[in-house]
Amino acid sequence: MNRPNIFINSRVKSSVKKRVMKKWIKRFVKYYRKPSNEFGFMVALLHKKGTNLPANILIDDGELWTNIGNKKILLVQVNNSVQPDFDKIIPMSIEENPQILYNKEKIELTDSEMDQIVNFIKNCKEELIQISIDKIDHLEFYDILRSKGFYKERAY
Numbered sequence: 001m002n003r004p005n006i007f008i009n010s011r012v013k014s015s016v017k018k019r020v021m022k023k024w025i026k027r028f029v030k031y032y033r034k035p036s037n038e039f040g041f042m043v044a045l046l047h048k049k050g051t052n053l054p055a056n057i058l059i060d061d062g063e064l065w066t067n068i069g070n071k072k073i074l075l076v077q078v079n080n081s082v083q084p085d086f087d088k089i090i091p092m093s094i095e096e097n098p099q100i101l102y103n104k105e106k107i108e109l110t111d112s113e114m115d116q117i118v119n120f121i122k123n124c125k126e127e128l129i130q131i132s133i134d135k136i137d138h139l140e141f142y143d144i145l146r147s148k149g150f151y152k153e154r155a156y
Contacts, residue, residue, distance in 0.1 A: 021071070025091060025101050025102050026102070028091065029090075029091065029102050032075075032086055032089070033086055033087055042060070042061065043058040043059060043060065043061070043075070044058070044059045044060075044061035044131065044138065045057075045058055045059075045084060046058075046059065046145075046151075047082070048077075048080075048082055049082055050151065050152060051145070051150055051151050051152065052149065052150055052151070052152060053116060053117060053120055053150065054080070054109060054113035054116055054117065055076055055077045055078065055079070055080065055109060055113065055117060056076075056077040056081075056082075056084050057074060057075070057076055057077070057117070057120075058074065058075040058076075058077075058084070058089065059074050059075075059128060059131060059132060060073075060074070060132045061131055061132060061134070061138070071093045071094075071095075071101065072093065072094040072095070072128075072129060072132070073091045073092065073093055073094060073101065074091070074092060074094055074121070074128060075089045075090065075091055075092070076089065076090055076091075076092050076117055077089050078090055078105050078106070078107045078108055078109055079108040079109070080108060080109070088105060088108075090102050090103070090105050090107075092117075092121065094121055094125055094128050094129060095121075095125070096122065096125070098117075098118050098121040098122065120150055123148060123150075124144070124145065124148065124150065127141060127144050127145070
């Protein structure tokens with residue numbers, strides 16, 4: 001498999017300057033928006049219609065792009081579309097105070113919807129990291145999200 005080496009699992013010390021981090025993030029965004037990479041880009045998708053969140057969220061479940069420098073990231077769709085749209089996705093950091101790492105996209109979500117996403121990242125920080133490094137499987141992850149109220153109960 002021809003895996004690009006420009007950003008994947010780049011582990012560097014925190015002394016890396018901000019401009020280098022921004023350069024890596026721009027490369028990453030350019031990579032996942034390229035149509036030829038669409039099917040080689042592995043994600044676990046939290047659908048908007050299956051969760052209590054206002055937007056689709058994409059999580060790295062194969063430990064391929066979780067780390068960009070010293071940041072652990074996930075991708076958030078910035079429009080209200082139910083279908084995933086890779087042109088309207090921005091990376092956000094997984095930490096106590098999540099930050100938008102690439103802000104050239106027009107965010108179509110309201111402030112309260114963005115607060116819901118930030119709240120989700122804060123409350124599920126450990127689980128997001130664990131699923132990205134393959135410490136828990138998807139069923140456990142969804143059960144944890146369901147117990148925290150972020151995943152809708154299904155009526156069978």
